[in-house]
Amino acid sequence: MRLPIYLDNNATTQVDPRVFEAMTPFFLEHFGNAASKSHAFGWTAEEAVDYAREQVAKVIGANSKEVIFTSGATESNNLAIKGVFEMYAAKGNHIITVVTEHKAVLDTCKHLEKLGAEITYLPVGEDGLISMEQLEGAIRPTTILVSVMYGNNELGVLQPIREIGTLCRKHGVLFHTDATQAVGKIPVDVLADNIDLLSFTAHKMYGPKGIGALYVRRKNPRVKVTAQMDGGGHERGMRSGTLNVPGIIGFGKACEIAIQEMESEAVRLSAMRDRLEAALLQLEESYVNGTREHRLPHTTNISFKYVEGEGLMMGIKDIACSSGSACTSASLEPSYILKSLGLDDELAHSSIRFGLGRFTTDEEIDFAIDLVTKAVNKLRDMSPLWEMHKEGIDLKSIEWSEH
Amino acid sequence: MAYSEKVIDHYTNPRNIGTLDKASDTVGTGLVGAPECGDVMRLQIQVNEETGVIEDAKFKTFGCGSAIASSSLATEWIKGKTVDEALNIDNMDIVEELALPPVKIHCSVLAEDAIRAAINDYRQKRGLEPLVSDKVHH
Numbered sequence: 001m002r003l004p005i006y007l008d009n010n011a012t013t014q015v016d017p018r019v020f021e022a023m024t025p026f027f028l029e030h031f032g033n034a035a036s037k038s039h040a041f042g043w044t045a046e047e048a049v050d051y052a053r054e055q056v057a058k059v060i061g062a063n064s065k066e067v068i069f070t071s072g073a074t075e076s077n078n079l080a081i082k083g084v085f086e087m088y089a090a091k092g093n094h095i096i097t098v099v100t101e102h103k104a105v106l107d108t109c110k111h112l113e114k115l116g117a118e119i120t121y122l123p124v125g126e127d128g129l130i131s132m133e134q135l136e137g138a139i140r141p142t143t144i145l146v147s148v149m150y151g152n153n154e155l156g157v158l159q160p161i162r163e164i165g166t167l168c169r170k171h172g173v174l175f176h177t178d179a180t181q182a183v184g185k186i187p188v189d190v191l192a193d194n195i196d197l198l199s200f201t202a203h204k205m206y207g208p209k210g211i212g213a214l215y216v217r218r219k220n221p222r223v224k225v226t227a228q229m230d231g232g233g234h235e236r237g238m239r240s241g242t243l244n245v246p247g248i249i250g251f252g253k254a255c256e257i258a259i260q261e262m263e264s265e266a267v268r269l270s271a272m273r274d275r276l277e278a279a280l281l282q283l284e285e286s287y288v289n290g291t292r293e294h295r296l297p298h299t300t301n302i303s304f305k306y307v308e309g310e311g312l313m314m315g316i317k318d319i320a321c322s323s324g325s326a327c328t329s330a331s332l333e334p335s336y337i338l339k340s341l342g343l344d345d346e347l348a349h350s351s352i353r354f355g356l357g358r359f360t361t362d363e364e365i366d367f368a369i370d371l372v373t374k375a376v377n378k379l380r381d382m383s384p385l386w387e388m389h390k391e392g393i394d395l396k397s398i399e400w401s402e403h
Numbered sequence: 404m405a406y407s408e409k410v411i412d413h414y415t416n417p418r419n420i421g422t423l424d425k426a427s428d429t430v431g432t433g434l435v436g437a438p439e440c441g442d443v444m445r446l447q448i449q450v451n452e453e454t455g456v457i458e459d460a461k462f463k464t465f466g467c468g469s470a471i472a473s474s475s476l477a478t479e480w481i482k483g484k485t486v487d488e489a490l491n492i493d494n495m496d497i498v499e500e501l502a503l504p505p506v507k508i509h510c511s512v513l514a515e516d517a518i519r520a521a522i523n524d525y526r527q528k529r530g531l532e533p534l535v536s537d538k539v540h541h
Contacts, residue, residue, distance in 0.1 A: 308441050310467035314406065314414055334441065345439030382420045382471065384445035384463040385438060400437035401516070 005364040007321045009204075009357030010153050010181060010299055015250070016206035016358065022253040023208065026246040034243045035234065045245045052252025059255040060179070060198060061189035062215050068235045069248055072212035073180040074104040076199030077147075079214050079239065080176045081108045083225025084145045084197070085117055088174070092142030096120045098130055098159075099340045101149050105178055109147075118142070126341050128157035128290035136167055143173050150179035150188065150198075154324065154337045154353055155290035156299025158182070165194030174223060180204055184258035185296055186266060190215055196223050202247065206358055207254030211247030214239075261358075269356050270297035272365050276354060277302065279369040283376055285389070289324075289338060289351060298356040301338075303347045306386040307379045309334075312352060315375030319368050324351035346385075346395075406468055407502035413472035418479045421461040423447040431525025433517045442466035442510065444474045446517035448481065448489075450525055455485045462517070469507040473497050473514035486522050490534070 006014070026048065034049045036042025050064070057064040070076045081095065097109055099121050109119045120138045122130050130148065139146075146168050151158050161177060168175035176197035182188055183198075184205030190198055201212035216238065217223045224238075231240025277300045280286055285305035301324070304312065309323030324335035334348035354368070380386040385395060406414070425432045429450050436442040443466065449459035460478040464471045476497055481489040497503070497511035516536075523533040 306465065308466045308470075310441070311414075311465075311471060314411075314468040345441075349438070349441040382417060382463050383465040384434065384443055385465045387422065387463060395438060398434075400439075400443070401435050 001361070001363050001367065004318045004320045005360075005367060007319055007354045007356060007360065007364075007368060009360075010156075010353065010355035011322060012203050012209065013206045013357050014359055015203075015208055016254065016257060018257060019207055019250045019253045023246045023250040026249050030245075032245070034245055035232065045243075049243055049245060049248050052248045055252035055255045055259075056213055056248075057215075059183060059188070059259055060200070060215055061191050063218065065236075066190075066215055066218050068214045068216055068238050069243060069251075070212045070214055070239055071210055071244075072203070073102075073178060073199045073201040074212075076201070076212050076214035077102070077104040077176075077178055078108050079225055079228050080197040080199060080216075081105065081145065081147060082112065082228055083238070084174055084176070084223075085112050085115075086226035087224050088144040092140075092144045094118045094120070094140050094142040095145045095147065096122060096135065096138050096143060097147045098122045098124060098149065100124050100128060100152055100155075100337045101147070102153060102178055102180070105147055105149070122148075124340055126343075127293075128152060128155045128337075128341055129294065130159060130164075132160065132163055132167065135164065136171075139167075139171050139173060143171070145174045145176055147176040147178070150177045150182035151185070151296045151299075152290070152337065153181050154335060155301050155341075156181070156296040157290040158186075158294045158296065160294075161195070162193045168196075169194045174221075181296060181299075184255065184262065185298060187262070190217070196221070197225070202251035202254050205254050205258055208247050208250040211244050211251045213251070265358060266297040269360070272360060272362065273298055273300050273354070273356055276300065276356075276365050276369060280304075280372055283373060286376075287347070289341060289343065299353065301351055301353045303338075303343070303351040304376045305347060305350055306383045306389055307350050307376055308383075309349050309351055311379055312350075312372075312375055315379060316368075316371050319371060321355070322353050324348050324353070409476075409501050410468055410472040410503070413475040413501070414468040417462075417471060417475040419459075419461050419475065419482070420463060422463065423449055423459065423461050428452075428528050429525075431521040431523070431528070433520025433522075433524060435516045435520050436466070436470075436513050438465065442470045442513055444470065444513050444517040446474060446477060446514075446521045448486075448521045448525060450486060452529075455487070457481050457484055457486065457489055466510065466513075467507075469501070469503055469510040470513060472501050473503070473510045474517060476500060477514040477518055481518060486525070489518055490522060492518060 032041030032045035034045040053064040174196045183200040198215040203209040289301040338348035462474040494511040494515040
């Protein structure tokens with residue numbers, strides 16, 4: 001086993017060697033511009049891109065003509081939300097989203113607020129999920145878009161996508177989902193789920209960084225987004241810029257592998273994740289954040305009360321993972337996602353996200369269980385809060401000094 | 404973020420972890436920080452009433468590696484000093500010794516506050532006025 005072990009697959013994933021292999025000829029040999037129509041270099045590139053586009057479309061149940069290649073999910077989210085806001089300005093200016101969205105959605109919405117958009121930020125329950133009643137209640141005649149993420153990056157919880165799609169269809173409102181964490185991990189079907197726009201990216205599913213896609217529905221209804229970059233009119237005029245051919249080939253290969261292996265991988269990963277979780281919940285005062293019922297197979301987010309997340313990360317430095325604590329940020333604010341579940345700041349500070357992946361082994365999980373358990377126990381032995389808790393002192397009764 | 408070797412050393416082998424009897428007349432206890440800020444330090448001193456020398460010091464800290472190292476170092480430094488000498492410890496000395504980056508300076512401030520709070524607790528037990536810091540932290 002090689003150290004450190006990697007349990008941060010929600011941040012990014014290792015490129016699958018099969019993906020890497022598929023990409024390599026497109027750097028030195030088939031380096032043509034897919035838009036060059038006058039020679040074989042261009043034709044070869046175009047043909048390979050066409051094939052990859054089909055693989056990418058297939059992983060979400062779309063038609064290849066509905067796939068717009070971008071630089072990644074951040075750009076896809078920007079293009080979807082800003083593009084709809086501009087294109088559908090005549091219909092309205094109201095967008096509904098959720099407080100636990102990724103910053104690429106939230107900050108895009110904040111940007112649009114300055115340009116006259118009205119945004120509703122739906123809250124979530126302590127399970128991390130939105131309420132369908134609240135969503136329906138938020139829809140107005142001027143609502144043009146609902147943007148709700150598929151699977152949450154920090155918690156792994158899955159929003160009720162099919163119900164949201166059905167509701168949006170009923171009200172004639174477009175539905176965008178940031179499916180960055182979900183595509184390639186669980187079955188995603190834009191037709192069954194009535195999704196109109198869907199953002200995803202290669203590097204979360206064992207593909208390369210710098211390549212992503214936006215699904216834009218072509219039929220029932222035909223959706224259009226205003227381009228956010230001017231240029232050669234690539235990607236049906238919605239996203240100009242020379243295509244990243246090696247990236248697209250890698251993305252296609254990654255999708256092909258995901259289609260083949262997703263089902264068995266999900267079983268393997270959730271079994272390992274559940275084993276990790278069960279062992280760590282043996283520690284007193286440890287809690288899983290968000291619902292355990294509707295979530296991605298490879299993610300768990302656990303708070304170890306009375307232990308500070310960043311301090312814990314240092315104690316488990318042989319495990320690459322991430323913490324909801326933001327001790328390093330100037331604001332000292334813990335994760336806004338954990339806070340929006342109604343978690344006390346101190347629990348948010350004490351959280352660790354484990355993201356398992358295709359290359360995670362049982363041996364690594366054993367190692368992680370052992371190391372985390374030891375580190376939590378050690379830090380609790382030196383935590384004044386743990387000592388107070390053990391003495392039965394209510395921490396809320398203490399007047400803490402701010403700093 | 405990369406930690407300095409000294410921070411790693413204090414984190415891995417913290418000095419003077421533990422608890423003194425906070426009810427004792429010769430023990431001063433300082434509890435500073437707040438759980439929601441992600442740092443709480445408790446620093447305790449055992450003072451010789453005759454000489455004013457801090458004969459023992461213990462800490463427990465909830466916080467990041469830098470916070471743990473800052474409090475561990477603080478207990479090391481104040482042991483053997485008189486109460487008055489201990490008050491002269493400046494947070495920037497801790498920053499320098501541990502090579503703390505700018506985002507971690509607050510950990511050193513907290514350690515200095517913890518020393519002062521422990522001394523004030525001890526002073527109050529002896530019927531003395533608490534000392535007020537007029538220092539402006541950077």
